Amino acid sequence: MASVFLYLLSLLLFPLFSSAQTYRNVTLGTSLSTNDKNPYWASPSGEFSFGFYPIQDVFMLAIWYEKIAVESIIWTANGGNTVESGSKIELTSDGVLSLSTPNGTQIWKVESMDSIGVTSAAMLDTGNFVLSSDESAIKWASFDIPTDTIVPTQILNPLGKLSARLTQNDYSQGRFELILQGDGNLVLYQKARPMGDNYDGYWDTATTNGSQLIFNQSGYIYLSLGSGNTNRSSLTPTTQVSPREFYHRATLDFDGAFRHYTYPKNSQAEDGVNPGQFPNDNQRPQCNCPPRYTYIDSNNTFNGCKQDFLQQICGTSDGFELREIPSIDWRTSDYGSAIIREGTCWLKKFPLSNGKTDPTDKGKALIKVGKSQLVLNNRNNSCKKDRDNLILPGSILLGSSMLFNLLLISVICLANCGFRHKKQHQMRQDPPSISGMNLRSFTYKELEEATDKFKEKLGKGAFSTVYKGILELNPQSLVAVKRLESVVEGVEKEFRAEMSAIGRTNHKNLVQLLGFCDEGAHRLLVYEFMKNGSLASFLFGDSKPDWYQRIQIAFGIARGIVYLHEECSSQIIHCDIKPQNILLDDSFNVKISDFGLAKLLMSDQSRCTTDIRGTRGYVAPEWFKRMAITAKVDVYSFGIMLLEIICCRKNVERESWDENYEILSDWAYDCYVENKLHLLVENDEQAKSDGKMLERLVMTAIWCIQEDPSLRPSMKTVTQMLEGAIEVCIPPVSDPSSFISSICA
Template identity: 90%
Template structure:
């Protein structure tokens, strides 16, 4: 039985073990300089390098494919900004990866949540550069903060993003982002420069349950949709070349398209060129991707238009009498080589025709049932008109600057570009306008200065008023201090919670002694909460209840549900928790469709993290005593939150066990409870093991209405499968799990015999593996 649990636990851990690398080629105090002969640290196979990549006479701190000469960079530090000769990257003696200039000024460091304990760094063969501890726990990884590229085995989690570079050769942040939103939609955005705010999205997967963007080891890129083995949105063609023969990368290019590239490792001629080839890309036409309401300049910058070349890449062109703002960067837009029309005059301007071109987001006027001559005259007479579009009797007037320009061969209309007639007109106007501008400089500056002063005064008044409102609001909040010392919790009145739940109207769940209701805090109407109301309070356990609530109120971990407040008024006992949108693990596992295998693995890791925190990292150890799927909640992004500490038992720092009455739920209760033995953290580990079986098999531990009595108790059936060497039956319809099981048996050669492992030893090993999950989940790279 115990060895069967170990096998299944190892099955869950295999994707981590299979990609683990213990190479430690960089020790504390080691540094690289741009002046070094080889200013980089290479991976064991020599496939990847981390260090200073030369760009003309400067450098960028980067990771790149070592064996590819062009377009090989997959990650950059310091925002992609270049550094001068003499700069240095160092893994300092206190475990900080620091980039400094030649005069010693630090300009970038690896932002690790916990640099304490970092003892080495390594460039892994996956393309991931990591900082790790002696226990191989990864403290920081480049895979966790991608720039514009992902590679096989890399995953983009919810709220993760890729940011395009500025130009082909400038790796600083550009104008486009790919974001996996918290609502499960994968979206491409155009960014506002220089502030970086996002405009409307110009492409998305239109999904609401995307959980991860996965670039797996087979070279496939897909958005996992969180349920079902094949429930995914693929971004890669079904026929794909193998990573054994080709290098792969997926890059959000500077032109706003997300492209999947391949490069042959060995050039043998034929149809494969010794260069990067595009196997897939989104959107299908970057020139036409931007909608009619999109803000920003579009792909090619203002006053230009986009056209796809033979390789389906955008080319940026200027209209007649417009020139590139920067001839070295054609994506930066165009400018007029003539002065704009002065209102009240129409002389000196003419219209140039270009077919099948439009700037859809620059309209300010539309007229139907008109002739082309009427459209021409209207634009020439209107000083605000930069371009007129005439199409099938409709005339559109476009304002300056022109944005989101594109060519469309199917467009039956034509653009009428307003330009100055001659250079002579331009020179004359330049002289007169320069004189007019000189005469306006002084009064204009005075007016501008006074206007800015007024705006500053107005802003100051608004800020002071806002601060006063917030102070008053916070003062009101502080009028209700918590009744338990040292807790960062809000004390609610029963009436407040009754109003928040609309008199306990919407029930979320019910337990033996409590009911949970959905509520909205009056303080913030946008903040949903779950209000747990104890149906009865036994007077003898009042002190213990308050002590346990105090301990839980001080916990702070991403895999524990957050306690926001409480009500301790008369006979009323209520707890206020954060609201979990996706409900319990039970409803997730035991629904109509089987959830994705790799998502279930991540859920198992999250539960283990939370349990280890309760057992080892709290000031007072907490034994939960009721670990089961109904008490595991899932947030918007399917992150795990352990809940329901109503049966939890606290241990002081000098305690490792306690005695107490039997607690827990039938089917998950450890044998110690029935033997009246001292209770330790192992009871949670036992429950965790039972729940792992449910996560693996996607079925309940007890199914009374089973067609076969041998199938009723999941743990018994799993044990029978193990004895009969039929563990594949546990995941009979789960191809992803089967594949991992086959690779596990082949690569790890796991051959545990039941008779060689006693029950107590097995529990110790389960506890060790639980701890391994905690250390490895952040330390090792996921294979899928």
């Protein structure tokens, strides 16, 4: 009798022992490698696996349905990033789940709040991977941090979210999120990459008391609206296939649709039910391009559109036209195109995104596009034909009158003689200049009179003072006269040679040098006058330039430095790139000043001396290390200034409310690593809506300020990175400016 009782008791306790055992199928010190024959830990039933999922020649650390032939990943680690062959996942002896590369570098880990108590891990039959203690208490669970999918028995709590993957085959974080907000509303958002800010929601349950999004064990998805099983908002039909016969998952797909998928257990077929009730027959949103735009990638229509017309068509007054798009709207924060509705017009600028069509919307959009290349070519051919028609009768007329030809020759001779006489007269009156250059050599007295005895000071630097002057030419010309105060003595020949080199420069992004004074101990330079002053006053003043204007300013500076480094007859290293040396003309075009003066202001430029050239906060680390000075010092200074242009703040702010915010280069790097670039442009909606450009600019700046000069790109490469001509690779993980930041601090 006792043996029968013990037998029955063992049957009753068997499920408990089995359950406890499932928590202990991965012990401390156990590891998996991509090179293992079976690089995964399976659940007791074999329906789920945790481990390395192969994707072509790389792997993803993930959880997936093992018995479904089609791709059925329900959770990913490491931000959805793949790892190379030879990578390893290990439950360490101290209870940390750690993912490392083949060389042993840790790239992701799970460390529970009480990792000391973790004694094992397990892949459960529910699809939940857990870390647990000896008492089978769960310390960490993958269900608590879902990625893009939930499965039966899984719950999404308030402030919980699902994040869509980027594309069908790219598991990194994409553009859409499903969030159960704190106010109880379940909302689908599109977010701005890479900052992570959310645009306006495009679908919601319109609830105010939602407490949990529940995917119950019957395969039913609903939003719980407080206490009681009947108080709920359904997301799936009440008639649902049973999980006994079907595998289930609900996924926020890369296209922004939240879908409920079912897979027959005795088949490899797939069925999808869309609980969001999106209005396409195939339950997938269709992404279309506006007129005169085509897909960037025809195989991925969600990757955006590009124009198929010339952005600027010079010499034509009718190169553009307005195209009408009916029943369409873009979100209010986008701003291009004009939206006309009920007598009111909203003007919107690029980039245009998140547009949607609605047959009930009576508004229409007018979008400015370039005319087709075919039309322009026809027009050009027509113009050419007209010119040919004009040339033919003109030739006949000229050839038919010998008298006219003789008169024409006489006029040409008289004009030529007059021009030669005027030029000789001008040469007699012009002051001396450097041979072959258009630089004037002024006397000190002339410049003293032009500046009214150096009365109006425009600015002062460590080596010079700039004054406003007026040259009595025809007409009068405003000039900026720079008086050099620290020129090395005994370099008269070098001074004129350097003036000759500067005088040969000719670029739209360089300030034009008009002349100089080399008289006794006086060394003065005469530049064209820049009405809008320096970039520093423009950038750090009360009125900030807009985002797109700042981008063009950065591009202009980069192009100017490329010219100095690579396109001059002899390379010019600026050595003092900073906002104070970037001037702006009447149209806010960039003009770099003070280039070519380094050799005049220090005796040895080939190697660093104690006389460090540059300005605190912009000086490259090699100046402090007695290393050879190359053009890479300008690259470093440009990187610091690029961050200032992005953020409209100085590199060093001593009075900062937060010490982490004090050094801009450090703070920008932290924001990049933590994927919080929106903090850099917190009050700039234009910049926040242009996420890809923001990310490109910040990554380029981080490359520029690498401590090791050999890691910094050339300015030509920097320009290509800024303009999108080449891809910007991920910068090194270590803080690029740790050395110089310690000096600034």
